[in-house]
Amino acid sequence: MMNEALERVARKFESDFGTKPELILRSPGRINLIGEHTDYNMGFVVPSAIDKSVYFAFRKNGRDEHRLVAADPAQKVAFPVSGFQKGEHFWAHFLQGGLWKLDQEGHQPGGVDVVFGSDLPIGAGLSSSSALSCGFLEGMNLLFGFEISRFDIAMLGHFAEREYVGLKGGIMDQFANMLSKPDHFILLDCRSKEYTHHQLIMDEYDIILINTCVEHKLTESDYNTRSAESARAAEIIRDRYPEVRSLRDVSLEMAGEMKNQLGDVLYRRAMYVIRENRRVLDTIQACHRNDYKKVGENLFASHAGLRDEYEVSCKELDFLVDQAMSTEGVLGARMMGGGFGGCTINLLEKKVRDHFVRRTLNLYRQEFGIEAQLIPVRLTGSTEVI
Numbered sequence: 001m002m003n004e005a006l007e008r009v010a011r012k013f014e015s016d017f018g019t020k021p022e023l024i025l026r027s028p029g030r031i032n033l034i035g036e037h038t039d040y041n042m043g044f045v046v047p048s049a050i051d052k053s054v055y056f057a058f059r060k061n062g063r064d065e066h067r068l069v070a071a072d073p074a075q076k077v078a079f080p081v082s083g084f085q086k087g088e089h090f091w092a093h094f095l096q097g098g099l100w101k102l103d104q105e106g107h108q109p110g111g112v113d114v115v116f117g118s119d120l121p122i123g124a125g126l127s128s129s130s131a132l133s134c135g136f137l138e139g140m141n142l143l144f145g146f147e148i149s150r151f152d153i154a155m156l157g158h159f160a161e162r163e164y165v166g167l168k169g170g171i172m173d174q175f176a177n178m179l180s181k182p183d184h185f186i187l188l189d190c191r192s193k194e195y196t197h198h199q200l201i202m203d204e205y206d207i208i209l210i211n212t213c214v215e216h217k218l219t220e221s222d223y224n225t226r227s228a229e230s231a232r233a234a235e236i237i238r239d240r241y242p243e244v245r246s247l248r249d250v251s252l253e254m255a256g257e258m259k260n261q262l263g264d265v266l267y268r269r270a271m272y273v274i275r276e277n278r279r280v281l282d283t284i285q286a287c288h289r290n291d292y293k294k295v296g297e298n299l300f301a302s303h304a305g306l307r308d309e310y311e312v313s314c315k316e317l318d319f320l321v322d323q324a325m326s327t328e329g330v331l332g333a334r335m336m337g338g339g340f341g342g343c344t345i346n347l348l349e350k351k352v353r354d355h356f357v358r359r360t361l362n363l364y365r366q367e368f369g370i371e372a373q374l375i376p377v378r379l380t381g382s383t384e385v386i
């Protein structure tokens with residue numbers, strides 16, 4: 001069955017370009033079970049692609065220009081294949097960033113016509129940006145036969161976002177987009193880039209997202225502040241322990257010893273990252289033992305750290321996690337992604353799901369006057385031709 005977003009994209013392509021596309025791609029968003037703000041600290045993350053995606057339709061147009069169309073809302077940009085300027089629409093920067101990066105790597109594609117549309121909520125922390133950049137790059141890769149590996153597309157997408165768009169994220173999102181496997185989470189070591197896939201046997205349990213539907217301003221500058229604070233904390237600890245390259249290398253004892261030099265804020269940032277990396281590894285072991293109670297406890301502990309030590313939560317996220325904590329059958333919950341809004345991820349018994357969601361959405365409405373949104377998710381494979 002054709003999904004609605006995909007249908008819109010296919011229809012728009014035919015009406016705008018008068019022909020059928022050569023290639024259609026699904027490029028997924030991602031969730032992250034645990035390991036938040038650890039990727040740029042060279043630690044561990046546990047993401048997976050999901051069944052909410054950006055859909056792309058492509059064809060080579062035989063011209064010296066690219067014509068890119070967003071289906072929803074309808075917006076169009078066209079620019080020459082070489083020597084282009086940053087477009088007026090922000091979404092176009094992700095696609096142009098890919099072209100710019102391809103050029104740096106010695107790949108010169110001809111002109112393309114592209115339409116994209118999505119059923120991925122924007123601003124919910126599900127990484128629509130990497131779905132855009134990696135999906136576009138993979139489309140160009142396949143269309144022009146560049147034979148770039150999935151791993152390298154993830155890396156190109158990462159650098160395109162950092163260097164061209166100016167988003168200073170880690171590598172988690174692009175990896176999830178390009179290297180996921182259906183029904184599995186990825187355990188990714190963000191330093192070595194080694195990764196393994198892990199399946200959760202979830203017969204009795206479910207993972208759902210609840211979107212706060214708020215996005216607080218300053219997200220980006222706060223994100224960059226946290227990343228700078230982490231780097232500074234590692235630098236201070238390096239004075240005593242020269243082998244430390246990032247917070248990944250710091251133990252609780254080392255941070256404890258350097259508490260005075262770090263000061264309250266940097267000490268708390270460091271403790272969060274150290275503990276979160278431990279929680280990730282502990283969670284993977286718990287998954288292998290089918291110990292979902294432990295997985296859930298780690299999710300709650302992760303949220304407490306993100307709220308109190310790393311300070312990237314907000315009252316709406318805290319409220320949703322408090323509801324999860326006080327509901328029998330909800331094993332764990334935490335804020336997910338960069339923070340300051342977006343979604344919580346909840347691990348719960350299937351049988352309490354409807355009751356929990358109904359009650360939580362009601363209480364949330366009473367508290368904030370905002371409709372929160374249930375986002376059911378399935379773990380899927382990565383960007384693929386359909």
Ligand code: GLA
Binds near residue numbers: 040170
């Ligand atoms: C954003 C970034 C990711 C990661 C998360 C926090 O989603 O894009 O690289 O840092 O925040 O875990």
